[in-house]
Amino acid sequence: MMTKNKRNVLIITGRYLPGYKDGGPVRSIKNLVDYLGDQYNFKILTCDRDHGDTEAYSNVKVHDWNQVGGAQVYYVPPKGFTFRIIKKLASQVDLVYVCGCFSDYAINTLLLKRIGLIKKPVFVAAMGLFSPMEFRLKYKKKKLFTTLFNLTGIFKNIHWSATSEMEVNEISQQVRTYGNFIIAEDLPRRVEDTPINKRKEEGDLKVVWISRIAPKKNLIGAIQVLKRVRSNIEFTIYGPIHEPNYWEECQAELQLLPPNVSWTYAGNVESEQVVETLREHHLFLFPTLGENYGHVIQEALSAGCYTLLSDQTPWQDLNKYGAGKVFRVDDIQRFVNEIDGYAQLNHEEFSSKTKDVIAYVMNNNKLKVSGTGYHHIFGRGVVQ
Structure with missing residues (x-):
């Protein structure tokens, strides 16, 4: 159940806990929930298995809400990020925050926003996808997507979440933006300030x-x-x-x-x-x-x-x-x-x-x- 008077945020991402194989993206969202979960109602739509796995997590309910730490998580199978489910969950929150823009869940979210079936604000987290060396990987596919998105105005009514001015510039080099940027650095993992006693020999x-x-x-x-x-x-x-x-x-x-x-x-x-x-x-x-x-x-x-x-x-x-x-x-x-x-x-x-x-x-x-x-x-x- 969502807490009254808190803003309700839907995060759409490819992987989340208990997955860990995608590294940074999973950690980014977990840290966000750890630090801000008492201030916002986070609802997460994600895949029901980890990167490369053929079976769903054994301890989650699929097509239903699960309490995972400070967030409610809705798991779907691969190819389960349908227009219907994204539209349904987006209608229940105040804002949609989608991780990346080249995956099926991101494309479907952007299309729904473009044709007016998502009424709430949509933020796209760049997730480092536009750094020169990262964009060079699978360049032809990414360039095709950005060209089509630019021509069809997919990015016209969305906002961008970037981690730095450098990332803002990188995004702007590839997509037609409308100045809708907010810089939000990734939050760090919570770590206790405990003594570290390591031994080391010279050489x-x-x-x-x-x-x-x-x-x-x-x-x-x-x-x-x-x-x-x-x-x-x-x-x-x-x-x-x-x-x-x-x-x-x-x-x-x-x-x-x-x-x-x-x-x-x-x-x-x-x-x-x-x-x-x-x-x-x-x-x-x-x-x-x-x-x-x-x-x-x-x-x-x-x-x-x-x-x-x-x-x-x-x-x-x-x-x-x-x-x-x-x-x-x-x-x-x-x-x-x-x-x-x-x-x-x-x-x-x-x-x-x-x-x-x-x-x-x-x-x-x-x-x-x-x-x-x-x-x-x-x-x-x-x-x-």
Whole structure:
């Protein structure tokens, strides 16, 4: 039952809990519910199974509402995002928030809005889909969609939710927009400020990579960096295999690592165990090709991992606060030099660095939550 006087928000997304294989998008919505679920009535329409699974979740009711944390969740099978169900659920809320614009559920929502069958405001969360490197993946399909959408005015009566001015510019390069943007940075995972006691020996380093195993996340780039390091490295890889052919390429490159670098693929990590798992490692290496937020980055920092990133994320100030470094994705030698330098820290020096990392991420979390743009999105209009 929806609470009186709270605005009712329908979020339409491809995957949600208990799924975890889609990584950031699931985490984005969960964090939103965790922080703002006491201020808004969140209702979520989503698929009844995780990415790549052939069976529905065993513990949910399909075609019905389920209480999941602070939200009501309505699960449908694949291809179940019909015009009828979207129209029905949209009529019960004050605002519709749809994640992305290329999936079937997003296209159906946009079409319903265009022909006037959804009367409520519709926001489209860009979800990083328009970053240059991301848009390049399946470029022909995406370009066809955006061209058709522009010609038919699909985007005319919707609003955009973007995570930064950079993302606003990226969207504007691909679609005809009408200035209907609100910037709302992704909210961080709730993390307790608890002491982190890691051991480290001089000359040794535990390096971790965690994300979906797909070209955009650039695991191969991380491997290319580790091929050149001279320190003793334990390299651990976590994450679901989204593209098997790409994983085969990664495995071939892993076999070429030098003797001073040992590696392990440790499989998937349940979402709620990510931070605890990462606490076992010293440094997070993530030369990603593009993130509109990067939940794994926030999670690695929360676990006290010094973080090395490409310049394709919003996390541009790590060096200023001693929490890590940001390099161009193709500047492999600078990644190498930083890893070798960090490996030489003794335990006392390393512990001091870890405190800097934790101080940075806790302050960053507070700033993001206190100034969130989601209130501007969900507060639009008047509750009838």
